[in-house]
Amino acid sequence: MESSSSKERSWFQHHFASPGQQLSAAKLGMWLFLAQEVLFFSGIFVAYGIYRTHHPEAFSIGSHLLDWKLGGLNTVVLLFSSLTAALAVRSSRIGDTRATSRYLLLTIICACIFLVVKYFEYSAKFSHGLLPGKFFDPHDAGDLPYHVRSFFGIYFVATGVHGLHVLIGIGYFIFLLVRNNQGRFSPAYNTPIDMGALYWHLVDLIWIYLFPLLYLID
Amino acid sequence: MAHEEVSVRNYVVVFSVLLVLTALTVAVYQVHLGAWNLVVAVIIATMKAALVVVVFMHMAHEARFNALVFLGSLLFAGIFLAYTLNDTERRMEVDEYHGALVDPETGDWAYGVAEQLSAIADRESGARTEEAREADLETLEGAAPAAGGAEELGADEERADDEEADAEEASDERDDKEE
Structure with a gap:
């Protein structure tokens, strides 16, 4: 615990009337940001919807060229990281700094595993020439319908943008871990962890939809 | 809290x-x-x-x-998806009520009817001024859909035929590409 009370409340910004008001402002801002994220990803989902209804067979073939086992593994990894992120928030709220650090670290490790799996998936697709749009050049997949390249275009944009979110999440969680080890968070103030976890759950949410839509087309 | x-x-x-x-x-x-x-x-x-x-x-x-903010974003994502699909999935259909053929493949009376008719008129009378084109658009809007839609379609049939040839060429090109 901090000795001087001014240090203890250094997180409190003078333009807020109370810590409670500061927290609700942060939360509102965060939910607005998450709403923006939903709308941002909605463009990709709408593109997916249009192309899939127009070229169902190309999407089915494209989907079968992906490895659903790796996609499933990543789903489990990301769900687990969401659990650890939620537990990190919980521990910081009850003041268990060591547990918080542990959960933050677990979340970071899971996010890294996710990206490593993604790396292997991407390199397999690259080596088979399964690239988006005009770069599409499958050497050994036989005769594919024209719009399989559209499927891969959407696949790479969707998972690429999602992967970028994972990367940003890793950066932010490392920042949280460092700050937590410095003893900056307490039951009275853990907003950054709370907000970081909200962001992380959203990244998980997007993947919950991407997994069946990309990997599991009948 | x-x-x-x-x-x-x-x-x-x-x-x-x-x-x-x-x-x-x-x-x-x-x-x-x-x-x-x-x-x-x-x-x-x-x-x-x-x-x-x-x-x-x-x-x-x-x-x-905050819940409203988030659920609101889902609602708008839904509107985005539903309205876009409703458009792209119905372009081959005939809107009998408005007397408009909503069919970009055959080229006649598709979406953007006004621009198309004006382009056809351009070809018939050689190069025309911008003012004349705008005047045309205004007449078109005045006469627009209402009840007479079906008859108007008949009157424009020969014009539409020209367009059809063009559209066929275009769709051939598309097919070539797909191969």
């Missing part, structure tokens, strides 16, 4: 349910359901999403307004 913390056990239970639902999605994929495949997959994904939002993201204890 004054609510009780969710116990670690409850979080783990929710996580287990999420795993079960993931396994269920994969199981459904193995049983071929045809068109229902997508519907079932989206329903399961939405159940998982709901669990994450309500428990992990503490939506249950969140200020109502």
Whole structure:
């Protein structure tokens, strides 16, 4: 615990009337940001919807060229990281700094595993020439319908943008871990962890939809 | 904020349910359901999403307004999807009420009827001034859909034929590309 009370409340910004008001402002801002994220990803989902209804067979073939086992593994990894992120928030709220650090670290490790799996998936697709749009050049997949390249275009944009979110999440969680080890968070103030976890759950949410839509087309 | 913390056990239970639902999605994929495949997959994904939002993201204890902000974004994403699909999926259909053929493949009276007719008129009378084109558009808007739509269609049939030839060429080109 901090000795001087001014240090203890250094997180409190003078333009807020109370810590409670500061927290609700942060939360509102965060939910607005998450709403923006939903709308941002909605463009990709709408593109997916249009192309899939127009070229169902190309999407089915494209989907079968992906490895659903790796996609499933990543789903489990990301769900687990969401659990650890939620537990990190919980521990910081009850003041268990060591547990918080542990959960933050677990979340970071899971996010890294996710990206490593993604790396292997991407390199397999690259080596088979399964690239988006005009770069599409499958050497050994036989005769594919024209719009399989559209499927891969959407696949790479969707998972690429999602992967970028994972990367940003890793950066932010490392920042949280460092700050937590410095003893900056307490039951009275853990907003950054709370907000970081909200962001992380959203990244998980997007993947919950991407997994069946990309990997599991009948 | 004054609510009780969710116990670690409850979080783990929710996580287990999420795993079960993931396994269920994969199981459904193995049983071929045809068109229902997508519907079932989206329903399961939405159940998982709901669990994450309500428990992990503490939506249950969140200020109502914040919940409204988030659910509002989902609503607008839905509107985006529904209206866009409603447009792209109906372009081959005939809108009899307005007497407009909504068919870009054959080229006649598709969306943007006004621009098309004006372009046809351009070809018939050689180069024309911008003012003349705008005047045309105005007449067109004045005479627009209403009841006479069907007759107007007949009158424009010969013009439309020209367009049809063009459109055929265009679609041939498209086919070539696909090969």
